[in-house]
Every structure is written in C-alpha cells, then in structure tokens.
Amino acid sequence: MFRNKMDLRIKMAILPFTDFQFYRRDYIAEIGQSQSTPEYKKYMKKTFIKDLLPALHQTERIEQLDEIELLAEKFYSYRSVTEWTEQGAQPEQFYMQRLKELSRLFLTHRNGKVALKYWESTDEKQNANSMFSAYRGIYKVALWNSLNRMMCTDLMVMIYLLSNGLEDEHVLGAYHALVYLPDTQLERVLDKGVAETHLHLSASGQFSLNWQQIMAPARSAQRKADENHTYIDRLTGRDPDLQLYTLAAASIRLLLGAYLQSIQGHRITENRMLPDYLQNLAAAKENGRGGMKPFIRLVEFFYAGANLKEQGYDEKSLQELFEDLRHELTGGGARSDQPHRLWSERMAAMDSLYPIFGAHAHTSLENLLLFRSLRYMLQQPADRLFTKLFWQYIRIKNQQFTRAVQRNHIRGLPYFLDYFDKATDRKISENNLEYYGFMLHHQLQNPHLKKLEIRIAPPKKGSVQEMKTEAAGKLLSFFKAYQQILEEKNEAQQGGFAPLAGIIYHFIKMPDEKHQEKCWFDYSEQDRNKEKLSFKTNQVHYERQMIAVRELREHIPGLADYIVGIDAANLETAAEPWVFAPIFRQARNSDTHKLVYPDYPLRKINNLGLTYHAGEDFRHMLTGLRHIHEVIDHFQFRAGDRIGHGMVLGVEVRKWALRNRVVILPRVEYLENLLWVWGMCRSGHKLTDVDVAALEHKIVLLAEGIYPSMNGITVHLLWKAYQSKFAWIGESMNKVGDSTREAWFCEQLSPGTRWTEDMLSHTYHCKCFMNRMQEPIEVEITAYEEVLIHEVQQIVLRKVSSDGIIIETNPTSNAAIGEIEHIFEHYIHNLNRRGLPGNQQLGDSVMVSINTDDPVVFNTNIDNEFAYIFYSLHEKGYAREDILGWIDHVREMGLTSSFIESKQIPIPNLIRELTAIISRLEEYLYGS
Template structure:
C-alpha cells in the first residue's frame, strides 16, 4: 500500500472515537492527527517499510501537502480523502467510475474503508469547485471502471456461476441505515457479536482509558448523525433541551447512561421520518432520503430495480457535510471532530461485519459471514437483501445466466415456499414512491411480465458443511460399553442430508413452478472437519434419481438433470490435504463431464512458496496427517513420481508410526489407501462385521455404496474393511486421531506436490470438470495477496505470454470468473474481470518488463467469459 492510502487508513480506522469526543468536549487545541500516535501506528502497521525518521517525513507530507486542498481554506484530514480520489475517480452520467489503471489502488483502500466515504468526498470537492449541488446518489453499491474495451467484451454475454444469494447484498450499508433509523431496542442484536469482537486484536492504539462497548458507540453515532443532519442539511436551530440530550449521550461513559435518553433520540428520529423522509413501498427506510428527489435516481430503462435508492440518504448526508466543510462554513469547522467521530464509529462497526483484517482461512471469514443479517431487522431492509443482490447484478453487466445459491430446507413445502418468496421479492419488490412511479409513465404489471419472461437467474441448493464436533462424540462414547458402537463421523449431518435431499426430490416430483427453478446442487462452508465423503450418498441420490414428467402431455420424458458443483481445495491444513479433498470430490461424488469445483486453490498454489511461507512447519490432527501421508504415498506410486529417498523414508516412517499409534496395528499404506477409497460408502453398512446389503432397497439405500467396479474387490478384503470400520466407529481411534501434531516439512516436498497438482489438473481436463474461480474471495480468504498470484493463470493460460514449459504443463482447464459473496467482498462480476485483467496487464518479469500485451490479456479474458457461459447449468439444459 502506498503512503497516502496507508495514511488514510490510519486517519479513519486506527484512531479512537472516544478519545476524539474527549478532545471535542475538552476543547483540546491540537491538530486532528496526533503526531506521536501517527508515527507509532504507521510503524506498527508497516514494520519493515520505513524507520522512524522516514515515517516522520510521511507525517510531514500529510501536514504540508495532503491536508491542503486547492480552493479550500481549512487544512483538514477530510482534504486527504479528496486529494486521493481526485486522481482515481471520474464521473459519467452522474455516477462515479474508477479509472481502470487505478483500480488495484482503489480496490485496496475502498475495501478497507467502504466506497461511500471516498465517493462522497470526491463528489463534494468536485461540486464545490464548480458551485454545483448534486441530486443523484442512487448509484450501485460498488462502482465500475471506465474500461470500454472490457465493457464491450462483457456485452457478448457472461455467466455468474458462483453466487451466494444471501452474501451478495450490501449488508453493511443496509445494517448501518437500519441502526441509524431504529436505534432503540437493538442491544440483543449487539449481544450476538459481543462475545467475539472481531476488531480488538487488530486495533490497540491510543485506547488507554477510552474503550466503550460497540453498542454504546453506535448509539452515539446515531445522535451525531441526527444533530449534523438537522444543523447542516435542514439548517434548524437546535433547542437547548435537545442539545443537552445529545451532549449527555455523547459524554456518557457506558451503555446504561445512554439508555436514559435513547427513547428521546428514537422519538426525534421518528418525527423526522414522517415529516421529511420518503416513503418507499409503504415504509420510510431513512429520514435523510428526502420526499422530493430527482427522478434521475430511478433507472428509466430498468425500473424494476432501484434498490439503490436505499443508499441515497447516507451518501447525501456525507456529501453535504463534506461539501459544507470544503465551502469553509465557519460553523461546521467547530464540529469537525464530531464528523470524524461519526466516521470512526461507522468504520469500527463495519469492521465487525466485513472481513478486512489480514487473517487467512475460511474459519476467520465464517465469523463475519454469520453476522451479515443480524442488524437488518424486519421490513424493507430485509426485503432489499435478495432484490439488491440479484437485480443490481443483472443490470448493466450483461449477465445471461446467474446462479443464485441458497440453503436447503427439511421438506419440499418449505423449499417451495422459500423459492416462491425469493422470486416474489426479486421480481416484485421495487423500491419506489407511488407518485414518482406514475410520473415515469410505467406499468407495474408490464415490468413484472418482462422480468418473468427473462428469468436469467436460477437456484442451486448448497448444502451447509458443518465441522465435526469431536468433543461431543467423545463425550457420548464415554458411556458406550461396546467400543465399535459409537456413531460414525459427521452422523448428525448425514441424517440431515437425507431429509434435505428428499425435500429436493419431492419438490422436483411436484407440479409447482418452484421445481423448475432449481438447476444444481453444491456443498459450501467449512472444508476442514467436513470432507466430501459426507455428501457422497446424497449427491449420488440426487444425480441418479430419475423423475418422470407426469404433468406435461408433451416434452421430455424426464425433467432436467441437476448440475453438480462442490467447494473443494479452498481452505486446508496443508496443500496435500487440499489436493486430497479435490480427489475425494471427484471420486466420492462420482464426478462426470461438465461437473464443477468451486475455488480449487490447492490445485494452483505455488507449492514451494506455500511451504516456505509456513516456515516448513505444519500443525494438524494426527488422523488427517496419517490420511495425507497414505494418500500421497499412493499417488507417488500411481503416477511414477520420482522422490528423494530421504523424503520417502521420512514419509514412510511417519506413516507406520502414526498408523500403529492410532489404529494399534501396522497396516500397509496400500491397504490403508484402499480403505480410504471406501469412505464414499455409507459407514453404517459397515457397523457390523457381518454386514450385507439388503436384497430389497430403497433408492436412497442403493446409493449408499460407491458403484465403481474396483470397489467390489476392495470390499471383499477383511483387513481393508476393518480399517474403515475403526475409522468411523472405534472411539479410541478417534480420541488418538484428534490429537494434534507438529510436522516439519522437507524442502523437497514442493516438487512432489507440484507433480501431484499437475496430475490432478490433467485428470480434471480429461474429464472436462470445470473450475469456478472467485478472485476477490480468494484474495481475502486465501494465502496469496496479489491478484496476479491467483492460480487461474495456471489452470488456463492460452493466449498469455508464458514459457513453453508452463504452456505444456498447463492442462488448460475450463475456468470461469465469479464473485462468490459479492456483498461481503465488495465486488461485482465486472469488477472481478477488471481486477484480473489489470493484474495480468501489469504483471512484470524479473527485468521489470511487462509480461503480457494488453490485447493478449483481453483475448484471454474473453475466452474465459465464453467458458463461463458453457459452464452454466441453465445453458446446458437449454440446448
């Protein structure tokens, strides 16, 4: 990150809002930025970049340059925002765009702070310089670039093949508006996140005696917003009593003190709602959205979607405050610390909902993902989630097919109801004022018909992986007299999957419209602790169940087959662990031509760099390490990979030590690997030693075993079956297996792992199995921190300037570019294409020369766009 971006992060994220209020009320006359605190914070955030003297020079640059703004009399930290954005952003038809060449700089800072703080400061200064008052604030949550070449490529049509519906709306923006307008009675919601405050480990500068709980801070922000709105937008004279209440709230030292006047604060907000706020769909979402707004905020070409209207108020508020400040209003200068405090609190709250910390792994991301809907409440904010997710994506991005992933239900009636409600919200929930709608001369019914006719979006049911709770299993097993009769691994999830799979089958057998809205299945969430084997029976059941079309006299004899995809190789305890998960996906889920894998990062991560970054040390449960070694030794043998004798000896030694320790018997790694192949079978059929499949089976039971021919001979081997039985039912094996082990990695391991990566890539290519790439998601969660480090170029590089060796090794897999959870990762499909394209354009070789010519990159990304269309489950069923 360059110096001005690092400085902005310190100014608006790394300062204490309580300390800022203390300075405001005690009239401490010092600069907005404490010099010593700035230097200490900068040094902490950039420990290897500059020494203390150099950081003092950065502070001097801030003071003498960035805080000054042409035409603005008051030197201020708000000027720094305008100084940064005036070289990054441009305006087109009333909405902001990012200059394409500056996108990577913009992305890095805007993801940390959110875009609205930056875009409103940009427009405020721009309009100040030309004495203009802006009336359009309903642009999309994430802005696009000015890259016309890329837009022309996208116009050919593209597909969004990895899109989690509930994670694709602007949750933070909606949650903040909800809280600012409904601040009373929200303590229960805050209680849900108080136990695990995400921010505290990352920010600890200048917080000595200033550490107020988050719910109290947000209430203070609500009071500041109300005060600033009335004073500088409505230009009201604040009464003494009202001013006293606001000051009491802001001076309060705890939540209990604030509660004394929170009812009065809410009553004042409610009054403004009904006197000033605009009614949208029967509700007033934000008192700052004025009753009369420019109809240019509505999209006349796409009136079915204008959910961005909900973002109007907060943007208008920030813009007006900044513009008033730039104009040199003497009154607002008195309140610059209040403005700063409001922004700091808002950023503090944002850090609790958006993963902007630098920790990696899905577990860290999951903490944030689980919070996204907590503060939305009921009503218009909740309704806006699915509408804004789907409609904002379909508008102006030329998406032909959008695959919205939703969680399953326990029965077909609930699943049908869920789909019908989603469709209704997406197609019918238009956020408009009835009068405005009539003025635009549109017919509501005709717009609904247009949406239904197009139906570019459809649903994929993604089962939720749940981590195995070993401690609970062990607790249950303590009182079990017969060692073998504990429950199998992931037994609770396996039971749930049966209900959820039946719900999908029964819905597909029904006569309702909802059955024609589901085109695929997936499994998402935690990879570690929940492996593909858990879903094997369920996926075989749903893939192979033939449904006769009883409700149509003409047409196909059976309704369309479900597409198959699965999250694998995204999060792992070691590269071998991630590669094994991908292999298990292919094997246990019975992958065929056209099936897809989500992420698959383990296939393309640079193995040598991965182990070096881990300091050649890994930590994992002994059972997982044992599985990884046996699998790896078998792959080395199958693929005839040359291996250093010392490395092979170490792997074999670790294997026999662990298998003897955990299973109390020295099984060969060949037989252990064959027992691993049984993991695609339902473990319950192996519970008894004399197991036999019943002669009369339901279709679910028929799907309990892996149908491949090689499995017949494997099941006949008693020792192999014994290993599998112990893996699932022996409580001593489980107790020993969950204990962790530290593993020292041989530096020659990288070469072996790379060979295995290429072998699995080749297998995927031969079977035409596709990869769903999600650049920003992988950037945030994964181990690489540059977009040009994304493995998509290892999966598919036709047209790029790569070495002959790289070209020969690449299997040229079918890949697509997608967003994953676009609301959480602050992106859109067009932005994902732009980020990858720009990264490849800027990629340098060891001599500092550009590796790829622009047209090479555009041709490459255009081919990926076409591959994405071919991957779509809906498109395949249209053919």
C-alpha cells in the same frame, strides 16, 4: 511482503477517517499547535505513534518501528498540517484536503460512471513524492483493492464530484455503491454478457444496505440476543463498546440530515449554521415530548469525543434518545405507511432519513447525506459544530465498515466466517419477500448480467415433509420478489430480456461436535443410534435435505428450471468430502429421479448440477489437492460439474513452502494425505520423484501413533480403510461378528487377533482411536516434500482439465482468504493460459469462471472482479489484445458452465412462467 507494505501505507494515510482513536482525540489539531520542528517530532514519537501503534498492530504487520515513524512524517508532516493552522483554518480542513488528494489519485468519470483512474496521471509523474509514489499506474489497482476494504469510499466519490464542479444532486446517478474498475475496452467485452455462478445470496448486498439498517436501530427487546457481534471484533476485541457510539451516530445522522434539509434552497448565512438551528429547535421543542436537552447533551459529548459509557449512557438510554429525536424531527417512524411499488423506493423507505429527505431517484439517502454534507462544509467551513460532528460520524461508520468488510491481514475461513456473520446480520428474515427482493434488486441492476446463480441454505430441521414445506415457503418469497423486479424492469425498458436466476442449495459443512463420545460398539442397525458413529447424525440430516430438495423440484412443474444445483460450503476442516460423498452420488444417480413431470410429459426435468467448495482453505497443500481429487472421484463428477475456489490447484508450491516451512495438522489428516498419494502410485500415476518405500515407511510410522498394536496392518489395508469412508456411514458396521467384538475392546486386541479392513474402518468411530487420530503433529515441508506436492498438483490439474471440471474463482475473496500475496498474484492465470503467449499444456488449460463469492464481505461486484484479473494480466506484461481475448473466453466459459440453461425468454413470458410457479407453490402450501 508486497501486500503487507502496501496495506500499511494505506492504513497510515487514512487514519483520520478510520481509526477510533481520532474520535477520542484530535491529533491533527495537536500537531498544528506545534511551535517548532523539534516539538513536532517529539509529539509524533511520544504521543501520535505511541497512541496509534496498538491499533496498527491489530491489523497490520509491522517489521520496523522506524518505518512507522517515517510514514507518519510523510502523511502528517509538520508543513502539511501547520500550513492550515497558520492560515487560521480548522484541522477539519486537513481532512478535506486529504480526501481530495485521494480522490484525485484514484477517481475519474467515464461513460456516465465514476471510475478508477488506473493510469499514472500527470500530477503523479511530476510529483515524485506523491501520496503513494511507489505504487503508480497499474499498481493503483492493487492499492484500490486494499483501500476499498479499509474504508467506505463513498466519501471519496462525493468529494470527487464536488471538486470537479458537479454540485447538482442528479450527478449521484453516476455512482451505484462501487467505483467502476473496467476500462472502455474491457467494458465492451463485458457488454456481451456475464454469468455469476458463485454467489451466496445472504452476502450478496452492499455495506450501504447494512449501514442503513444499523442507522435505524430497533428497540433492545426486539434485537436478537447475539446481535452485539455486529459491533465486536471477536479476534482483536477492539472497542467492545462500539454499539454505544453507533447508536449515538444514528441520532447525529438524523440531526445532520434534518439540518441539511432545512437549508435546502436557502442562502447559507452565519445565523443559519447548525448551532443556531439546534438552539432554535431546542426552544421550539421545550414544551414538547421531553424537550431537546438530553440530545444536546449527547451532541456535546459526541463533539468532544467523550467516553459515552463513562458519561452514563447504555444501549437502552441511547435507543430511547434516538426514538425521541426521530419523533421530534419526523413525527413518527423511519418508514412510510404508504406502499412502495419500486424496489429502490422500498429500500429508501427503510432509511431513518426517509421522512426527512423523502425518496431520491438517483441514489441512496446515505449518499445524499454525504454529498450535501460535504457541499455544505465546502461552502461554510466556519460551521465547526457541523464539521466536527460529521467527521466523528464518519469514523464510527468506518469502524463498522471494517467489521463487515474483510481485510487481508489474517487468512483462512475461520476469520472470514466472523466477517460473514456480521455482514449478513440483518433484521429481515430469510422468509421475508423483502430479503430476496433487496438482494436480487441489487444484483440485477448490472446490465451485463445474463445469468445469476445464487447459493442458499437448504431447509434446516424436521422431517423430509417439514423441510419441503419450509423450502417451499422461502421459494415462494424468492419467486415473488423475482417477479416483481422483472415487472419493474419490463415497465422501465418496455420488454426485452432479463437475467435468468437459478438457485443452488448449499449444504453447510458442520463438525461433529460429539466426536469425543463416539463408540461404534454401541451402534446396531436395529436401534440406529446415530450419535455413536462419526458424522452419522449430520449425514442423515444432509440426506433428508437432499431428498426434500429433489422431491420438491420434481413435484412442482417448472421448479427444476430454477433449482439447478447443490453445493457444500463452510469450513473445509469442519467436514471432509467423505461425509458428503453418498449425498452427492444420490443426487447424481439417474435411478432416483423423474425424467418429466407426470402431468406435463413434454416438460423435461434437468439433472442437478454438482459443485463443491474444495481446495480453498487448507493446512497442507496435499490436503487441498486430496479433497479436490476425492470430490471428482467419489461424488461421480462429470464434465460440466464445478469446484468452488480450488485455490490449491494454482498456488505456486515454492512460494507456499517458503511461507509454511512447518505445518501443524491432525495426525489422521497427514496419514490420509500420504495414503492418497500411495493410492495414486498404486493406480498407475507416474510420480517420478517419489520413493514409494520411503512413503510407505512414513505411513507406517504415522499409523503406529494411532494403533498400539500393528498386528496385520499393512499400507494397503490402511488405504482400503481410508477408501471405505466414502460409503454410507455405518454401512459395514454389522460385518464385524460377535467373535471379533469379543476379541476387540477399545484399544486392546486379544492375543493372536489381526486387524482387518472392517476393523480399521471402525476405528474412525471409536473415541479411543479418534483422540490419537486428531492429535496435532508438526510436519516439515522439505525439498523432497515440495517435489512431491508439485508432482501431485500436476496430476490433479490434468485430471480436472481432462474431465471437464470448471473451477469457480473469486479474485478478491481468494486474495483475502487464501495463499495469495495480493490481487495481482491471483492463481487463475496458472490454471488457464489458453490464448496467452507460451506453450499450453493440459495442466494449464483448466476451464475457469470469475465470480464474486460474497460481495458484501469483500465490497465488490462481478464487473470489478473481471477487472482485477484483467489488470493483473496487464501487470504481467501480456499484450492487451491477448488479454481481451482471454477475458472474453473466460466470460463465455462462465456463461456456458452455468447450471442455468441457456435460453432467451422475453420478460413478459418469463413473468408468466413465474406466475404459474408461484400459483403452484401457493397451492402446495395452502391448498387449492
């Protein structure tokens, strides 16, 4: 509820910058035309709220319409709007004022960085009705966590700098994509060094890089067939024609940039404003390559908020218009033909503004555009054409931002995956050196980072040899990019040490799309008809990937120091742990691995570290807990291995039960949950409040919904069949003799035939039984079930703690995806209380680390993720000294739990080591 109320207030306050309705219609101007309070109230109710309510419904939980009306009056009051129009100002001045209010509330600068003002300022104390008066002081951190994912806050930073008299462009060096959240004391702790151990490389950039690529659109013929998902919100269907407005915005961006460059160093006068520049440009280009008339027509439509589709525009025409304009303004393409040595220059050269602005040493060209635009509008508010075009551009940009950065309003991984797809939809191929270079360059700019583990997908198709070749090609690009970045760093800082990078290959949890066609009856060891067994095709593919990764890292000397672990990620419901159990056991078994490189007997080969996404997104808490327990038990996890997210371990059962009074899930999922609990009772775990007889009765009732004949079926037999799933799929298929085959056809057993463990195991590969297994059932979370879940949770927590398993937490990701009300409710402090006041038990002494997961999807970085947890503990009332000590402990735990070996290598030595690996990879790929 806290999150819903807070997010609604933020959204209402920033509507003019973020909602597409404001592109079509200038509501602030219309409010300013109200002649009286009654007329204003009528307009707000009949027009403003009526128009914007559908958009609010798409992302916010609205409980009372009255609340919307009051918030609209608070943020867009008659007095606050009309005081501008009465002075003859344009409505854009209201937008500027709102931006200034937001920057005063949230921003400050400290130690050369633009930082969050997390304390309650004097202005807030004196003004009881400030913008977010109910969320003062430390609660502004929670506000920022949401606001930072609702709009691109770069604009707030620029207006903050300008409002504080910082008008020279070199000050932009104080801002690198994100507002800095740690305070001075926390920063001193982070100065000791941090490790990033849960980061997916493809989502490790920032929105600014994505936007830069969107603003340099390729021809339609060059675009991927499914690229439109960059523009369309699949779940809400908002603005399916946004790609048209985005293409138009790319042209407007060029115009604004060219105009701002033309006035650099000149005194701004009325005859140097944008309309005159455009008119002069049109006259000069009249006899050129088609002239400027088509573009001027687009400017007029964009200014007026016209429907571009109704005006006859389509992707092709807007693409051609962009390219014509770029040619007219720059004389060629967006990129320079000159090679760029520095990665910052390479990134700038990809921007369509590069031929106009050139490289800028302090910041991105987009930030330079924003800074110059706001500075110009403050100096020359009379240029209505410029200001209106600029705000229209900002609205389109923020619409794209909300499609790439995930909000809080829908939980779960399926929703996240839509954002992930859009945020990682780039023109640069994963085989390209620039792909790795841009991602690594962005991450390695953090001076606190000592270890960087990146997750990348293993090779996808073909034989083991083909997979090895594909992997070697990508690794070659990775190492070349890493080497070049280190060379750049070495030159800049004259030696020293650099962050160590390591790769974790993560298998993709994929569903068995043909599960409705399975029939074990048609499978035999001789023909190996894999498609007849559930997930067998997937498992064979994963095994090939595992073998390819293992053989490659053990074939090329030194590679084992950089390929450090394996993982499995994606939808938790797509493939359960049993599919991967044999793969991870194979990775762990020492009899399949070399100890040293044959030609380098003194160079050891470290074992692969194991980590696995589990307990992140679950229908039922028992399912999430079961998955974690299954991974530890059946994957041969040892001390130092890790679980990704593990949210279910820290979720408070009572709160989850109140939000999920009735749960819907497949019958077999609930059956296996109860079988797992029964197995724990059988193995000696003391579940004091569990009635085993009642548990067995529920298991039998569930089994009756799957098996028409229960002849010979016992709970123990069902449990053994469930346990057998963790062996290699198909391993026991030939154990069923011909006589049993004749006695069993589909769902019918011949008279007198009794079920056996192997027969029950086979039903997981029979479409007749699988249809019944997958049938959704509803389960009520009763008080008894709450007690059961809590007891089981404590057992799993104690096992995780005693076995030395580390939980990789990702605060913003967890708040957006999981069962967390807001960032201050993060579960990490439930897992580990070491050093915090109170009695510590084994169950709340779990080792944890703090990471980012997917920075571009959640608009964050590792320092800010530490800060969110730091402030959440502060909000709970712990002493600052205790919090700093706890953060320092968790920071150190992240470093020691990394699969990257702890060592300090001078940058020149590290470069030489990478050079040798690059040479060996090239030899492997291309021969000597």
